[in-house]
Amino acid sequence: MTGRVPSIACIGVIGKHNNPLHISLFPAEERAPLEFQFLLSSCLDIFEARLPQKTVDQDFGLLQAVDERLAMYGWLTNTGVKFVIVVDMEGRPATASDSKTSTAVGLRDADMKPAFRALQTAYIMLLRNPFYSPDEHSPLAANAEKRVGSTQITSRKFIEEVKRIGEAWAPGITNI
């Protein structure tokens, strides 16, 4: 085995109105931002298409395998915020500690759950911050106030947390 194991290539947090709240790339230098933005925006369709069939579960599982390497997984919170994780199946070189199963078997949806849970926790922590108003990050509000620019989250803590999640995740990990 040449030993490259899956890693998270991109984490996208997308708001209720399909506005990007946060996008992280791992490693940022190697990823073309535009490409991933297009990927994220197109996977919103899949959320929408699958939504009628979903009942309780928040985990949307594999949204779409983009190519040999990239695959997108989704998660929807109760407030309509979507988390999308793009996994690069050959994201980083394997280390001794990595299990080799994923190359042979592929990822299971369960593998992604810890990452999503951690993301949701991070987002909840962000919401608990009294200085973070979700309404300020809604494009509706921004349009109404004629604000220019994006509605992304700028909380440094949140960003760092997302970064930590993105770097910590590996297949088979149970707790981030």
Place this chain on the structure above:
Amino acid sequence: MNTPRNGAPTQGAAEDGPRQTQPSAGVMDGSSSSKVTVEYHDPSGLFPLIQEQLSARLPLRNLHWKSPSRPLRSIDSLHVDLIPSTDLVHISTAASPGLAPSTASQGTSSSPGPTSTEILRPPGKERRHQIPGLRQTPYLKIYILRCDDSDTYKATARKQVREWVKAHTPPSQSSSSSSTQENHDAFEWLILHVVVPDTPAASQPRGSTSSSTTGGEKEKSRWTRGTATILEKLRADFNISSKSAPDRIAQIRLQKNAVPAHMLPPASAATGQSISENPQEQERAWNDVIIRFKTLILLSFDLRVSQYEEDVREKDSQRALPGWNFCTFFILKEGLARGFESVGLVEDALLGYDELSIGLDSIVRNQANEGSQTQGGVLANYTDDLYRQTSDILKRSQKDDGGRKEPQPRIHDSKPIDARKKNYRDLILSNNISIFDFRCYIFARQMSLLLRLGNARSARSDLASKLQPRPNARVLQRSVDDVNVGAKADVQLDESEDLYSFAELCSRALNFITFASRLLREDLRNGAQAHNVKFPDRLIDNLVRSWTFAALQQILDETTTSSLPISKFSNDIASGSSGKMRSFGNHNEEQKLSLAEPKTMIYPARSSSLAFGGRSASTEPPYAAPTASGQVVYENGQYQDRPAPGQESTTPQAKSGLQGFASTRAQLYVAERRILEHVGKSLGWTIGWDAILPSYPQREDLSDVDLHEESSSGDENATSKEGLTVTSPTVGISAAAIVNAVSSIEQFRQFYESLSDLIVKHYMAAGQAKSGESILGDLAVVRFELGDFAAAAMYFGRMASLFAETRWNFVEATMLRMYAQCLKKLNRKDEYVRTLLDLLAKSAASRKTIRTFVSNAIGGSKSWLDDDKVDTAGLFEELIDFSRQLPYDVSVPMGKYFGDIVVEPYVRHFDDKDGFQLRLQFRHVLEDDVEIKQAKVRLTSATSAQGKDIWLESSDPIQLNKGVCRMWLGSNVNTTNTFVVDQIRIEANRIVFLHEPFTKAEATTPLSIIASVSAAALKAAKKSRILCFPRVEAFQTRLYLSRFIHIDKRRLIEIELSSGWNDMQRAEIRLKSGSAGLRLRTADVTATSSDVDIQDKSRPGVIAIASMRPNTTATFQVPYELETVLPELSIKCEVEYDTEKGTFQYYSSFTIPIELPLDVNVHDHFKNNSLYSKFNIKTSNQYPLEILDIDLDGSEEYDVQGPRRFKENVLVLPRQPMAMTYKITKASERAKRRQSKVPDGGSLALSVTYRCMNEDARDRVQELFTRAVENSQVRRLARILIATFTDRLESRVLPQQFEKIALLDKVHMGSFEDMGWSECIDSLPQAVQEETQKWLQKWHEDHKYILLPSKADIGTPDSGTALPSPHPPRRIIITVSIPQTHILHTASLSIQSPRHASSSFAAIAIAGQPLVTELRIKHTRRWASPSSLMAAASLSSQDDPIEFVYTVEANPEMWLVAGQRRAHFTAREDEEHKCPIMLIPLKAGNVLLPSVEIRARIPPKTEQKRQSGGPVPVEEGGEQLNCETDLLSYGESVMVVPNVRRSTVGIGNMNLPKSTVWLESEGGL
């Protein structure tokens, strides 16, 4: 149990060889179809006779299978493969057709084998497996019995049948066989009695008399009839008499004409009457047979399933045991799945495969984890033949000619996923399969199942081709089944496709293929590693990509359906590409090869039938296919017309499934396109965003490309292909579409584009607009690259707004950039500029907001994608440059591009000239340094709406650098007022940035409520109010009411100009009236000081003057007129003046009170010779006046004698008016002389010199303050301080204390706080605020009181004493006209009594005694002009006597008037008329004399006119004759005493009543 497994490898290996040589057998082996085998034993050769009838009733329909562990399953249709038993083969070859009973079959059946069932298998025809589940062993065996009569039955047939049955007793029924293992091949048997007509058997009644009876009744009735018939005998002999046991006997009767002659018994043999059946009965008989078929097949199926399930369970439970082999398990379980499949239970089969796939996962996982050979068997980690092929490719490509002469070896064909491609099952069985192959196999099976579920066209044709008579069935004649009929019907029948299954397939395929391509890569690497060679990475890449692409394309082809509207297009593409795909080899000659290729194809028939079938079918809608009404089975009314409900459900289902299907197809296409991109990238071709946004880091890892490739890929691709490179960049790519695409970059682009187009169409069909849009973006980029800017612009523009809606800022910005580029190319200047502006706005917005952690974003990690970061370097400059080409100015809100726009509200003065400066400050957040032409700020007056706006401008072009920009904007205006910034305007070529602070503040109220705009605006305005004031040395103007007023002349205002430090060369004063009805007569302006020339006063309102030297003052007087009475005038004054330093302007507006502060009343008293006028002067408002001087000038006609002048100024307080009396006498001769000339010239002029206390106090205090200021350190602020001081003084301090000031000569200034300085101080520059405040506080402390002494005691002017007013006092001249009195009577009532006449005191009169008085009356006519007198009195001449009437008016209680109380008399001037009047006082006391009233008696006008004719002036008609009386005795009184002197009273006897006696009384005179 172990036996079969142990044997497996050897046997599998042994049979591997022949299998390879017989590929067709392998094909059929893995086939899937819903087909069961039914074996018939036909010793009598009757099968051909019944075949037709039987086939017509096949396939079996609507089987309902209920197993204990599953819900009820329905099998729609089941094909039946009828094969002759091998026994029959032997028989039919050996024995002559006929009735010859064959016993030889028993011999053949006793072949060696562990079980009895094995015996019956035709040796060599089907490969035998130890692992069950593969076999197509018959589910049902039929004995076709010909038994013509009962005798034969008894003699031979019974025995034959019994033996046959004995031999074929299914294990389940044979009590001896308890091994459940046998149930893998469980089958049932059936005896079909064929009755040949004209035989005794035919004459036997069938037992059914009525067609309506049910089967059960039939049976019953048969039994009751006795055992006569053969059928009943058969039943009795062979049916097991258990209730649950199935009926295994069936009978059909042949029609006579259907039987060939030789089969018929000889006619003589016909013993009985043959019962001829009507068609209905025949039909029923056949139905009976079919029902038997179904029941029995299901029975054996059930047995087999339960057997398999048990096996699977058992194997599964052994999983933990050592030596457990997954492959074996797999085969076992797959057997079950195949069993399901073969009866049409596709879902169950799919489920089985899914479970297997998961099982494989866990095995693989275990294997990977433990890393070594473990239990469950090990899977090879590479595929042998893949390795071989790859090394072939490598070798070939390393040859000099690149191996292009012969077809290149390849690792896949157009259908890489095919369960029949390799003998996977053997590989599995032999434990020799790689993971990749294993997975491929499973997926291939799943795919075919799903396709079947979805009723795909390909699956249908697949099925059809499979159901063809076996090519290898080495049966002599009649291996016949229903397919010939059914297949044809099928193709038309089931056009409705289940799109859900397709969608499922597509999404599974996407996951699988992407996953498998990773596996393939691993596989190749491992293979190389195992053989200690190294494949070039590029080769591996290409191989993997090629495989992946082909696999994706295969899925797309397979799922092509006419339900998807765009699939027609995709069909073309798919078929086109698949056509190309056939040319695996030399792509340069692909066209030629593609024609030749099909012959070498492995499955030409299938491939072409797919293509043609698909295309021909797609032309007609699926529901247009006719329903196969002929196939409808009616059975007991419970079977329905099958296609009908299906058809109904198709339409909505297809619709709803369509979206999902389209979307998954689109995803497949996306994956294809990505492969294409990757391939292109390895060739050095970039497409899409990568191509035009090279600034982004290349995502492609460079390990994919050798250094060598890198150098060559940039070159012409052709050279590298033909070149002698070791590995050409395209080696290994064999998917035809890609091969074609990489032939040139144009092809590449074209293919990319058509793929994108397909994706978009699919996404749109799926309703997934967002995904579609992003693909459209790619298309746009391609268009852009190709130079089709118009199309690209359209795309970009649309997408930018779409993404902007949901705030995908980064994407939007990118789109906008592209859009802008397109627009520029298209020369759409306006839009280009606007787009750039949009883009810059975005960039600026983000920069403004994220400024706080800019350092973090730059210095820290870039791990997160800052959506706001928009790279706009260079754009701003470009914009400004480009805007030159615009024909007009584009104005944009400045706030979008610059941050923190502020005009500091503090003025700064120039050092050498008038005017002032303000500092504009803003933050330039964009990268580019640009030059702006001009910056301007407009100020509007904060207080009045009509105030003049002031523009401040920057003088020179300014270079803007990133960061805070500060600039001073200057103005030449000289004014004192508060202003607010109305507009900020920055011009850079044609781009004008506008900022209006206050309108903006109103607009951005949250919640979009228009909440109290005024309040918000006020608040904002207050903060940024700018107090403008000129420098102390600056030019100044003062307007005031002229100090001298002549009440009858035009009033004047005075303008005082003080030039300050300006050496003015020219000035132009514009006066504008601000009050309605005010007219300023500037044409009549006069200069009061001589050193200024008025050059031009011709234009209304404009006064032009010549030069004025520094520090000079000039005053002009301008008359004005009023149309209405106004309390004050408001006048705007603008002065424009030129100095050497430029032109300056002065604005100011003045409000001048014009109400006179004093009222003058006159009271006149006429005397005969003089007139006494008393002037009462009082204040008209509450302000005290100080009268300095008052004088009444005599005129030519009158002389005035006044009192002596007063020494001190007189104060006139509101409650203390002042009075002056003048004696006016008529100037004697001169007057007389002029009397005739000047009839009415008797006016006098009263001139009053006065000061208003308010003005005076103000001026003096102001002067004091001014002096203090000018000698202090805050001198620079003098103008504003003085102006403010005056304002406050007038409004706050003085009004309450005027009387006090007047009386005490002292002003109480109040404290610093009372004065309200804070507002003024706040608007001063911060640097001087504190200083000013301190100074002012000090001043206020020192000047709590200010003395305003009158001029007498100004000896020592200390700081608290105000000097006398600098201005001269005001003076007013009031003309006083002498009232017209025509006739003045002087009357006197003098007492004539001698006793009293002498007394100088008041006369004493005795009540009751008469008092003689004399009334004297004379009159003068001098107080009126003679003419008016004549007119009034209708006199003909001046000296004519006038008739008068006098009346003595006495109080009747006081006076008794004796004599003529009222009398007429006629008198001339100065003629005295006397008459005595007797007055008798009635009461005692001091009594005034009666008054006398004299009136002229004027004859009536008409009369007068008649008499006098013409000379009477007409206008005098209304004039009364004014007649006054100067009664000299007015006020004289008389002491009236009672007329009693002495009285004597006598008092007598006190006791008597009348004792008091009036004795004497001495009366008076």
